[in-house]
Amino acid sequence: MDRTAPSTAGDPTRTPDPAAVLRSRRYVGLLVLAALTGVPVSVAAYWFLRAVDLVQAWVYTDLPGALGLRPAPLWWPVPPLVLAGLLVGAVIRYLPGRGGHSPVDGFAAGGVPDPRNLPGVVLAALAGLGLGVVLGPEAPLIAVGGGLGVLAVRLARRDAPRDAAAVMAAAGSFAAISALLGSPIVGAFLLMEASMSAGAALGVVLLPGLLAAGVGSLVFLGLGTLTGVGTTTLALPDLPAYTHPDAAQFGWAVVAGLAAALLGGGIRRLAVLVRPHAERRTVTGAVVVGLAVALLAIGYALVTGHPTTDVLFSGQSGLEPLLVGSAGYSVPALLVLIACKGIGYGLCMAALRGGPVFPAILLGAAGGLALSHLPGLPLVAGVAIGIGAMCAVMLRLPMTSVLLPTLLLFSDGIAVMPLVIVAVVVAHVAAARLAPRPPRSPAPGEEPGNGRTPP
Incomplete structure (x- = not known):
């Protein structure tokens, strides 16, 4: 932070005073930048989700009809999904960033993503999700929001320190996923818990992230009204009434x-x-x-x-x-x-x-x-x-x-x-x-693999 905030440089055991961090001018600047960044990030996330929906509707509804295949034949999923594999595989193989991290590894929370990887992430997600693969849009949205957040802070200040870039990456991710799960709180909660699981510090990230998520949710609502498409809601109506557990x-x-x-x-x-x-x-x-x-x-x-x-x-x-x-x-x-x-x-x-x-x-x-x-x-x-x-x-x-x-x-x-x-x-x-137990590291003086110390 700036001179009004205590520095922990050279002493990793010290924890910055939260009150001093909140009073610092630099942190207030990050809050303003997070709010401003939430707008373009949310717009990009909204149109990314709309693009996925449009590709799915065109490939699985409009295209078979245009080819005279109405209703779509049973074999119809084969060409789109083979094409999805070809396109996503090519992105992973040839573009920077390998199209984002593997879903097997869980959510990539914390850190500073490289904005140069964004084209690969977007192409892999549009090709895969649009053509029918059994995965969701939340991980690509988190990656895109984080990359755009880093890009925003670097455009605002070329020599921005890494901790500021990390805060803006988190804020961008919060904004991108703000309305996907039907509520900005759920998306923010998911990212906060994932960040804690990854060992990231939430103290300075939380407020910019929540602010960006709130702005992002408002942008989603506004765009849904302007386009007439509406916004995502996960609330399920018309289910049987429930009384109490027993x-x-x-x-x-x-x-x-x-x-x-x-x-x-x-x-x-x-x-x-x-x-x-x-x-x-x-x-x-x-x-x-x-x-x-x-x-x-x-x-x-x-x-x-x-x-x-x-x-x-x-x-x-x-x-x-x-x-x-x-x-x-x-x-x-x-x-x-x-x-x-x-x-x-x-x-x-x-x-x-x-x-x-x-x-x-x-x-x-x-x-x-x-x-x-x-x-x-x-x-x-x-x-x-x-x-x-x-x-x-x-x-x-x-x-x-x-x-x-x-x-x-x-x-x-x-x-x-x-x-x-x-x-x-x-x-x-x-x-x-x-879950399979991870291999145990040998103790000092112990031979790997047999659990016995050498003679």
Whole structure:
């Protein structure tokens, strides 16, 4: 900070005085710059999401009709997803930044992203998400917002210090994701918990980030009104009324947590197993994954009679039709959906680019619907514990995983929260226990691999 803030240079053990930081002129300048940056970043994020929606609608609805294929034939997902693999694989192979970080590694929080990587991130996301891969837009949005935040601070001051660039990167990410999850608070909460998991300091980042998220949410609302498209909302209407939890529902919450740990752990293991092979031949591996996802969607449609789009895409737009039309999904159909989308999710995480949030939400909702056929578990409770438990396993962010079902279920969210907390805690702990143990570093004087000290 400036001269009004105490410096910790040369003494990494000292913690800056929060009051002095807030009083410093430089911090006030960062707040102003964060608010100003939130506007263009949010505009870019809004049109990025609109572009993804337009590509999806054109490829899967308009193009088949223009070619005289109405309705679209069952094999239609094959060409778009093969093309998605080809394009995303080429971006990863040839452009700087490899199209963003791999979804297997979770959220990349903290640090100073390189703005030169932005074209690759945007191209990989538009090609993959627009053409139907089973990943969400949140990770590309975080990367784009962070890169634009760094670019803004460097344009304002060429010799800007690294800590100022890190604060603006976080503020840009907050602004970009502010309205994606239906509320700026949820997006900000996700980024804050991810940053804490990554060991980033939140003291000076929090206020600029929240300010940018608030500005970004207002921009999203304004653009939604101007374009007539509206904004994203995850609140699910028209669900059966829910009263209160009971002992049986708490028991099913434990079961849901354990089941999510097994399912999510399997998806993660699949992604980790496939990634080295996909990275060895980047373009070929991505094309093979795209083809495999298309075949999974076709197989699901053949077996269940439901559309291939249940398996394709992130699941963001398919969540409400699934829950509102839950009477049309039998338990076997839900299990096939979970299997096909789960395998596609794991494959896409291994070879392509995108975020893990929305596929986890849809898988959790489908699992909750299947569980709600058990005695003593209402639909709303089943969906809530399913979403919370699956998000806890796939995101490794337990607090965010509790908050998401609350937002989704609107008025019932508070009543069902105790069940969600139980499911999330069980899932988070069980997933950690089921995960492979990292190799132990040998102790001083110990030979690697045998646990014995040399003679």
